[in-house]
Amino acid sequence: MTPSPKTPRPIIIDTDPGQDDAVAILLALAAPEELSILGITAVAGNVPLPLTEKNVRKICELAGRPDIPVYAGCARPMVRRGVTAEHVHGRTGLDGPDLPEPTMALRPGHGVDFLVETLMAAHDASITLCMLGPLTNLGMALVREPAIVNKIRDVVLMGGGWRETGNITPAAEFNIHVDPHAAHNVFESGVPITMMPLDVTHKALTTRQRVDRFKSLGTPVGTAVADLLGFFERFDEGKYGTDGAPLHDPCVIAWLLRPDLFKGRRVAVEIETESERTMGMTVVDWWGVTARPANALVIDQIDADGFFDLLTERLSRFR
Template sequence: PEPTMKLQDRYAVDFIVETLMGEESGTITLCALGPLTNIALALIREPRIAPRIKEIVLMGGGFFEGGNVTPTAEFNIYVDPQAADVVFKSGIPIVMMPLDVTHKALTTAKRTQTFRALGTKVGTATAEMLEFFERFDEEKYGTDGGPLHDPCVIAYLLKPDLFKGRNCNVSVETASELTMGMTVIDWWGVTKRPKNAMVMRDIDHDGFFALLVERLGRL
């Protein structure tokens, strides 16, 4: 369907700053599904927004799974590692959904059929989109189905007990030619760097897809 909202005239960074400064402190969570450029620019433009943000829940990075653009870097971080560095150093509470967790949320053929079985326009459209994109991921990763990355962010906000992880220090490589954009996660606590993110590693994948089916079934 055609979008119901017109293209906005406002600059995204201005919108972020004005919204956070205009609302009560600690009431807004930022959900980042792509590169962190706009959030970093907002923090640089108006540092006072940092303590006003309740938390940032983001999809990005990887550690045990490596990267999906380079051997060590995931796309959202790789395309603007400097922005990611600003965000992870901001002191804002961060929940990170890396490839380590999203690669466990696989759209198997059975799960895709469950969406189609809803018998609705939304269910059919979802199944068709998944069948289209998962062909490339199946070939790349050799799995039954492809990973669902971005929905993990919203699923966490709706039902956080679907995920398990630990507080770690996450540093972003911004200088290396070999590992540019790598999220260096101190999973085992071998450094004295302060913990700055809750890094998720495990997901109740059956519960995750049950939540997706239930919510999409309402539309």
């Protein structure tokens, strides 16, 4: 008897592109057998919202997928003033290649409305949320309609750190620091969370050999990814003195496709929202020294060669 084909996992991607966000979106688009993308919501983060929503559409068109619903979400954090990272990602957020202006239109409506309405329409907890940027859209959706908690299969996010504590302040990783109050909402909501912190993403470095493999694909996507990463890595190479930069956000999608590439531990995670000195710090109880119940699977190990093999193979599917 022939086994029935596996039903693709329905996902929503929430993102603030960003070169590494772009690679994550491309990886998801290259996995239609495993992932069904219900929509992509943009949020302010690496660059302001008018650029992040445009960048999502640029990447969808690069992949030949203008059919993907794209929504603009929140233009600023829930409580604090916004922070951006043009010093890392460049003026557009996708500096490196010369990608054309998108022709596909944004879908009408707000990204938070799309999240709430799509989740509430689900028959059960079947939808995975892939959070690649600040957690503002999801934090706001949880405030607007707390019942979405029962409709979320899981949240897989890039953010935080515990050994590798911060990349925007000494204590905090960028995505969590930008909107710590939204992050607090998510981590306290009770939804199942898988967290990809700096501790794992700093082990996935875009070495020259790995970037050259993308360029050698000889396709528009391969060339664009090589150019994106060539620009992106210049900042972290100077900052950390490494060969290449941490490729953060694609770890979220790779976890859905190949969880065997990763290892972690279920622990309690709290978000600092009071102290300006440590605002957005992820307090990870790795050794179980408190009585707080575990609320996240925190990943800290990756098979980096296997990860880049997966990326190269999947991106080679674009022609």
